[in-house]
Amino acid sequence: MTFILISFIVLLFIYLFICHYFRFHRVKYILTNYNNVHLDYHKAQAICHLTSALDMPFLSRISTSFALFKTYGIPTISRLLVQTKQLTTLDVAGRRAEDTSVLINEFVFHDFDSHRARMSVARINYLHGLYKNHISNDDMLYTLSVFILEPIRWAKKFEWRSLVSIEEEARFIVWKTIGERMNIENIPLTYREIEKWSEDYEIKHMIYAKNNQICGEATLKLMLSLYPSWMQNFVRQMLISLIDERLRLSMDFEEVPYWIKHFTVIIFNIRAFFLRHCTLPRIYPDDFGQGPTSCPMNKYGRYQRKSYIFEPWYVKETWFYKILPFIRKRPGSMYKSQGFKVEELGPEKFSGKGIEEMKKDAENMKKRAIFQIINQSETSVTFRVDLASQHAKNRIEQENKNVWGTAFDANKHLIGPQNLSGRSVFDIAPLDGVIPPGGKKQLTVIFSPDHDSDFFSDLVRITISEQPVKLEFRLRGTGRQNTVYIRPLDNGNIVQKCLLPNVNDALTMQMQTTDPNEKGIPNNILVLLCAQFINGKYVPAQRELIVGCASISSGPKKNGDYTFDNLKDINAEGFNVDVPKVNN
Known part of the structure; x- marks a missing residue:
């Protein structure tokens, strides 16, 4: 008996040691x-x-579910949800929750540049576009922020380990990329900035409204539907x-009574302790049955999930679900067990609509500079991409220097103006990798x-x-905050910050007048005309201005109209x- 007990203790000690060693293997891999x-964004998605x-x-x-729930505390968001009756x-609330989960999983568990990921974002854009007059950019940005922040906060509070800084940064990059593809404007440039912005937005806008309460109660009712009636009141207290x-x-x-709060925290802490010290890490990814291999297209041209949250929408009928006890709702035709198509997700009245808009939007997401490296040899090769902007000594500090001249091209160690935030203007993904014999690798250039x-x-x-021999080429780009701009045609060597409506930023010279009676002369001058007196008469001075409309590949397409008000x-x-008749 003593031998058995000692053997058990030794084996238990060995098992716990193995658990501890491998439990932190992945976070060590990330840090290394x-x-x-x-x-x-490719590396960031891999980390996430x-x-x-x-x-x-x-x-x-x-x-993530509670992050979405948190947005219902903003009155402008909850008001729209109450009006549409989708929550x-x-x-219909169960299907709405499942559709939201499906769309998020499609771009979370698939490469951002894949067709499935782009179409899921395009579907979200289409559905949001139907209510574009009721959804503000700030509400969209706040929703984006909680998807970044809440999982990080929950991990710190309840999980077996907190996220390290690299994981936090990766999560920010992933969701920032999604936000950009959703045409959300004014996204903060760093994780800390969006954290502060989100906190300030909550302080200002998260106030009581009847619609908040309606959405909150409806969501709790949906969550509690998973439990028997005798448990629902206690579970409600735990959720709150x-x-x-x-x-x-x-x-x-x-x-909620203090003892329930304390009890809930204890439950999560016990789980965290058990995972941290007593379990081996997961071998196979839990992609919610919606990854590239776990959820391929079936013979119906649809995708069938393996699991669900509240209702078994788009889940395949299997013997397991038929014999599993204590399940109120089982996969079947009423839950479209044959699978889903992205264009059918969302409110039933919009099912199958917006396909052309989605395809166009998804195609626009591909409109980035793309080039390929082709390996025509019989052995595998590695590649590494470096940007000169990563080396501070190469940067040109003067913003108004024309870096497209011959002298600049001759000096390949110099680069043009960079982002004020310190982030690179250009990104390339992926930055390294292996190309098999006869294979090729597609690289994407992102201009931000x-x-x-x-x-x-x-x-x-x-x-x-x-x-030692490196392939080199130069990237060039023009950035415009607004679509309409104006600048002198004959002053191309000076960078003009002259996009409307910030007209004052466009003016390259200043003229100060000290005569109070001299009216009508602005302090800021766009062009200066100097007529010359030659052979007894003045020769008129002439300058040409360019009024243009920048081309964009996403967002609303609008013409840039302009007028001269005081001719x-x-x-x-x-x-x-002389105002030419042209279309901009």
Whole structure:
């Protein structure tokens, strides 16, 4: 008996040691391979996949659900949800929750540049576009922020480990990329900035409104539908204890007794302790049955999920679900068990609509500079991409220097103006990899300026299999905050920050007048005309201006109209403006 007990203790000790060693294996892998590495959205998505699908899938899923729940504390968001009745009616609330989950999983568990990911974002854009007059950019940005922040906060509070800084940054990059593809404007440039912005927005806008309470109660009712009636009141108290005080007050939920809050925290802490010290890490990713391999297209041209949250929408009928006890709702034809098509997700009245708009939007997401590296050899080769902007000594500090000239091209160590935030204007994804024999690798160039300039530039160096000879080429770009701009035609060597409506930023010279009686002369001058007196008469001076409309590949397409408001006044002063009849 003593021998058996000693053997059991030894084996238990060995098992716990193995658990502890492998439990932190993935976070060590992330820190080893991605520390001090420039994160593009491909690398960021890979990190998030390790975190969300392998290390902490359960809490990632719950925290994402509560992140969406948190947006209902904003009156402008809850008002629209109440008006559309997509959340307050229990008959459709379950499907709405599942459709939202499906759309998010489609771009979370698939490569951002894949067809499935782009079409899911395009579907979200189409559905939001139907209510574009009722959804503000700030509400969209706040929703984006909680999808970034809430899983990080929940992991810190309830999970077996917190996220390291690289994982936080990766999550920010992933959702920032999604936000950009959803045409959300004014996204903060760093994780800390969006954290502060979100907190300030909550303080100002998360206040009580009747619609908040309606949405909150409807969501709780949907969550409680999973439990038998005798448990629902206690589970309700536990769920309310998980939300913060500001959100609770905005929905006018009852205050939860302290012992229930403490009990809920203890349950999560026990789970975290058990996972941290007593379990081996997950081998297979939990992608909610919606990954590339776990959810391929079936013979009906649809995708069947393996699991669900509230109702078994789009889940395949299997013997397992038929014999599983204590399940109120089982997969079947009423839940479209044959699978889903992205264009059918959303309110039933919009099912199958907007396909052409979605295809066009998804195609626009591909409209980035793309080039390929082709390996025509019989062996595998590695490649590494470097941007000259990563080296501070190469940067040109003077914004108004024309970097597209011959002298600049001759000096390949110089690059053009960079983002004010310190982030690179250009990104390339992926930055490294392996190309098999006869294979090819597609590289995507992303251009993300944060201010106006005509002369953004960077130098790309590609190293193949660590050979000393590098492939080099230059990237150039023009960034415009607004679509309409104006600048002198004959002053091309000076960068003009002259996009309307910030007209004052466009003016390159200033003239100060000290005569108070001299009216009508602005302090800011766009062009200066100097007539010359030759052979006894003045030769008229002439300058040409360019009024243009920048081309954009996403968002609303609008013409740039312009007018001259005071032509009669300036004609009386001896000036003549010839306005050509052109379409902008």
